[in-house]
Amino acid sequence: MSNRTFTMIKPDAVKAGHIGKILEQITGAGFKIVAMKMTQLSGATAGAFYAVHKARPFYQELVDFMSSGPIVAAILEKENAVEDFRKLIGATNPAEAAPGTIRALYAKNVGENAVHGSDSDENATIEGNFHFAGCDVFTY
Numbered sequence: 752m753s754n755r756t757f758t759m760i761k762p763d764a765v766k767a768g769h770i771g772k773i774l775e776q777i778t779g780a781g782f783k784i785v786a787m788k789m790t791q792l793s794g795a796t797a798g799a800f801y802a803v804h805k806a807r808p809f810y811q812e813l814v815d816f817m818s819s820g821p822i823v824a825a826i827l828e829k830e831n832a833v834e835d836f837r838k839l840i841g842a843t844n845p846a847e848a849a850p851g852t853i854r855a856l857y858a859k860n861v862g863e864n865a866v867h868g869s870d871s872d873e874n875a876t877i878e879g880n881f882h883f884a885g886c887d888v889f890t891y
C-alpha cells in the first residue's frame with residue numbers, strides 16, 4: 752500500500768469552472784497536495800499517457816478530449832491514497848457513480864468524466880513521474 756496517487760482535473764471540469772470546488776473536496780477528504788500544475792496535453796502526450804487503452808474503441812475520442820483544453824495535474828498524499836481516491840471520485844460512468852462523489856457531482860458522461868485517479872500504486876508512481884520531476888514534488 753502506497754500513500755500517493757495521481758489525479759487530473761479534466762478539460763470538461765476546468766472549462767465548467769469546477770477547479771476550486773474539486774480541489775476543496777479533495778483536500779477536505781484528507782488528501783494533501785504534494786505536486787500540482789495547470790497544463791495542456793498535446794495529442795501525443797495524451798496518447799502516451801493513455802497508451803494502456805490503445806486497443807479500446809474509445810481511445811481516439813479519449814485522446815482528443817484530454818488534449819482539448821487545460822487540465823490540472825496533481826500528486827496527492829494520504830494513507831491508502833489510491834483506493835480512497837477512487838472511492839472519492841466514484842465510478843467511471845457518472846450515471847453509476849455514488850451520490851456525492853466527484854464524478855456524480857461534476858462529470859458530464861462516461862467520456863468527459865471530470866477527474867482521473869490512478870488505479871494502482873504502480874500506476875500512481877508511473878503517472879506521477881510522467882507529469883512531474885522529482886524536484887517539483889514537495890514534502891511539507
Ligand code: DAT
Binds near residue numbers: 842843861866867870
Ligand atoms: P477510469 O478513468 O475510471 O480509471 P478507465 O481507466 O476504464 O476509467 O478509462 C479511462 C478513461 O477513458 C475514462 O476516464 C473515460 C474514458 N472511457 C472509459 N470508458 C469509456 C467509454 N465506454 N466510452 C468513452 N470513453 C470512455
Ligand code: MG
Binds near residue numbers: 868869870
Ligand atoms: Mg483508469
